[in-house]
Amino acid sequence: MGLVFLKRLKGLVLPLVLLMVWEIASRQGRAYALTFIPIEKIGRSLIETILSGELLTNLLASLGTASTGLLIGGTVGLGLGSLMGLYPRVDKIIGPVFHSFRQVPLLGWIPLIGLWFGNGCLAKTLVVCLASFYPMVLNSYAGIRNVENNHLEVGRVLGASRWQTYRYILIPGALPFIFIGIYHALAFSWISTVGSELLFTAGPGLGGMMQTAQMAAKMDIVIICVASIGVVGLLMNVSLAKLSGHLLRWRSTR
Amino acid sequence: MNAISTAKKLPIPADALGLLAVPLAMLALWVLVTRAQWVPEQLLVSPTKVIEAVGELWEAGELQGHLQNSLRRLFLGFFSGAIFGLIFGVLMGLFKSMEDYCAPLFNAFRQIPSIAFIPMLILIFGIDETFKIIIVAKAAFFPVALGGYDSVRGIPKNYFEVAKVYQCPLWPLIKQVVIPATVPQILTGLRLSLSRSWMVLVAAELMAADSGIGQMMEWGRQMFRMDIVVVGVFITGLIGFALDYGFKWLESRMARWKMG
Numbered sequence: 001m002g003l004v005f006l007k008r009l010k011g012l013v014l015p016l017v018l019l020m021v022w023e024i025a026s027r028q029g030r031a032y033a034l035t036f037i038p039i040e041k042i043g044r045s046l047i048e049t050i051l052s053g054e055l056l057t058n059l060l061a062s063l064g065t066a067s068t069g070l071l072i073g074g075t076v077g078l079g080l081g082s083l084m085g086l087y088p089r090v091d092k093i094i095g096p097v098f099h100s101f102r103q104v105p106l107l108g109w110i111p112l113i114g115l116w117f118g119n120g121c122l123a124k125t126l127v128v129c130l131a132s133f134y135p136m137v138l139n140s141y142a143g144i145r146n147v148e149n150n151h152l153e154v155g156r157v158l159g160a161s162r163w164q165t166y167r168y169i170l171i172p173g174a175l176p177f178i179f180i181g182i183y184h185a186l187a188f189s190w191i192s193t194v195g196s197e198l199l200f201t202a203g204p205g206l207g208g209m210m211q212t213a214q215m216a217a218k219m220d221i222v223i224i225c226v227a228s229i230g231v232v233g234l235l236m237n238v239s240l241a242k243l244s245g246h247l248l249r250w251r252s253t254r
Numbered sequence: 255m256n257a258i259s260t261a262k263k264l265p266i267p268a269d270a271l272g273l274l275a276v277p278l279a280m281l282a283l284w285v286l287v288t289r290a291q292w293v294p295e296q297l298l299v300s301p302t303k304v305i306e307a308v309g310e311l312w313e314a315g316e317l318q319g320h321l322q323n324s325l326r327r328l329f330l331g332f333f334s335g336a337i338f339g340l341i342f343g344v345l346m347g348l349f350k351s352m353e354d355y356c357a358p359l360f361n362a363f364r365q366i367p368s369i370a371f372i373p374m375l376i377l378i379f380g381i382d383e384t385f386k387i388i389i390v391a392k393a394a395f396f397p398v399a400l401g402g403y404d405s406v407r408g409i410p411k412n413y414f415e416v417a418k419v420y421q422c423p424l425w426p427l428i429k430q431v432v433i434p435a436t437v438p439q440i441l442t443g444l445r446l447s448l449s450r451s452w453m454v455l456v457a458a459e460l461m462a463a464d465s466g467i468g469q470m471m472e473w474g475r476q477m478f479r480m481d482i483v484v485v486g487v488f489i490t491g492l493i494g495f496a497l498d499y500g501f502k503w504l505e506s507r508m509a510r511w512k513m514g
C-alpha cells in the first residue's frame with residue numbers, strides 16, 4: 001500500500017517539475033507569456049470554453065466524424081478482408097492494388113481528396129474511412145487465414161452450410177484478430193480525424209478549433225484542445241480494451 | 255499436354271501477369287476515361303499529363319529540391335528522435351527508479367497523436383525548419399522508446415541474476431545480454447517510427463512549409479493543378495514503400511547475421 005503510494009508520488013515529480021518550469025517561463029516577460037501561457041489562465045480558458053459549450057460542440061463534432069468514418073470504413077474493410085481471406089482469387093486480384101494504395105501515407109491523400117470532394121464534412125469522413133479501412137482489411141484477412149484447419153474439417157464432417165461455416169467457425173475463430181483490427185482502426189480513426197480537421201479547416205471539430213486558435217496565437221486554447229484529444233484517445237482505448245476483454249472471455253488463453 | 259508443359263515452363267511470368275493484370279487494367283481504364291473525356295479534366299487528370307508534369311518539375315529542378323528538403327527533414331528528425339527514444343526506452347527498462355519517475359508522463363504523452371502537436375509547435379518555434387524536425391523526432395521517439403522499454407523488460411530475470419553473480423559491469427551487460435535480446439523488437443519499433451515520421455512530415459509540410467513534397471501537393475491543390483497533386487501522391491507512396499521495404503530487408507539481413 002505504502003509502496004504503491006510512493007510509486008504514484010514518484011510519477012508525479014516530473015509532471016510537476018514541467019509545470020513549474022512552464023510557470024517560471026511564463027513570468028520571464030511579455031514575449032514569453034504569449035507562448036508559455038500562465039497555468040492559471042489556461043484553467044480559466046478551460047472553464048470558459050466548457051461553460052460556453054464551445055469545447056463540447058467541437059468535441060462532439062470530432063467524435064461524430066470519427067465514429068461515422070470508423071463505422072463505414074471498418075465495415076467495408078471487414079467485408080473486403082473476409083472476402084480476401086476466404087477466396088484466394090479475390091486476394092490475388094485485389095491484394096496487389098490494395099497493398100500499393102496502402103503505401104501512400106494517409107494524410108498524403110488529403111490534397112487529392114480536397115480537389116475531388118472539397119474541404120467539408122464529406123472529405124473529412126472519407127479520410128477517416130480510409131484510416132479505419134486499412135487495418136480492418138489486414139486483420140480480418142489474417143484472422144480468417146488463421147482459423148484452425150481442424151475446426152473447418154469438423155464443420156465439413158458435420159455438413160455445415162457455407163453460411164454456418166462463416167457464422168459459427170470463421171467469425172469466432174477470426175474474432176481475436178478482428179478485435180486487434182478494431183483497436184488499430186479506432187486509434188487511426190481518431191488520429192486521422194484530428195489530422196483531417198487540421199488540414200481541412202472548414203467546419204466544427206477539435207482540430208479546426210485548434211487551427212483557428214493557432215492562427216490567433218491563442219496558446220491556451222491550443223493546449224486545451226491537445227489535452228482533450230489525448231484524454232478522448234485514452235478513454236477510447238480503455239473502453240475498447242474492457243469491451244474486448246468481456247467479449248473474448250471465452251478464450252482460454254492465460 | 256502442351257498447355258501443361260508451357261504452364262510448367264513459365265510459372266513466374268504467368269504469375270506476374272496475374273499480379274499485373276488488375277493494375278494494368280486500371281491504368282488502361284484511366285487512359286480510356288481521360289481520352290474519351292467522360293469526366294472533366296478538373297476531376298481526373300490524364301496519365302500523360304501526370305508524366306508531363308513529372309518531366310516539367312524535374313527540368314525546372316523543383317522536384318529534386320522538394321525531395322531533398324523532405325528527405326533531409328525526415329532523416330534529421332528520425333535519427334535524433336530514434337536515438338533519444340532508444341536510449342530513453344532502454345534506460346527505463348533497465349532501471350526501476352527511472353521507470354517510476356518517467357513512465358506516467360511518458361504514457362500520458364504517448365496517448366496524444368503527433369499531428370495534434372503541430373499547432374502548438376508552430377506557436378512555440380514558428381514555421382521554420384526547427385518545428386518540422388521536432389515534430390518528426392517526436393513521432394519517431396515514442397515507438398522506438400516503447401520497443402526498447404518493452405523488450406528490455408521482456409528479458410528473463412535470471413539473465414541479470416547470472417550477470418550479477420559474475421559481477422558483470424554495465425557496458426558488457428548491455429552489449430552481451432541486453433542488445434542481442436532486444437534487437438528484433440527494437441527494429442520493429444524503428445520501422446514503425448520511420449513510417450510514422452514520414453506521414454507526420456507530409457502532414458506538417460501540407461500545413462506550413464515553403465518547400466517539400468507536402469508543400470508541392472498543397473500548392474497544386476490551391477492552384478487546381480491536379481497533375482502535380484497526383485505526382486505528389488505517387489512520390490509519397492513510393493517513398494513510404496521504399497522506406498518500409500528497405501527496413502524489412504535490413505531486418506532480414508540482421509536476423510541472418512544473428513543466426514550466423
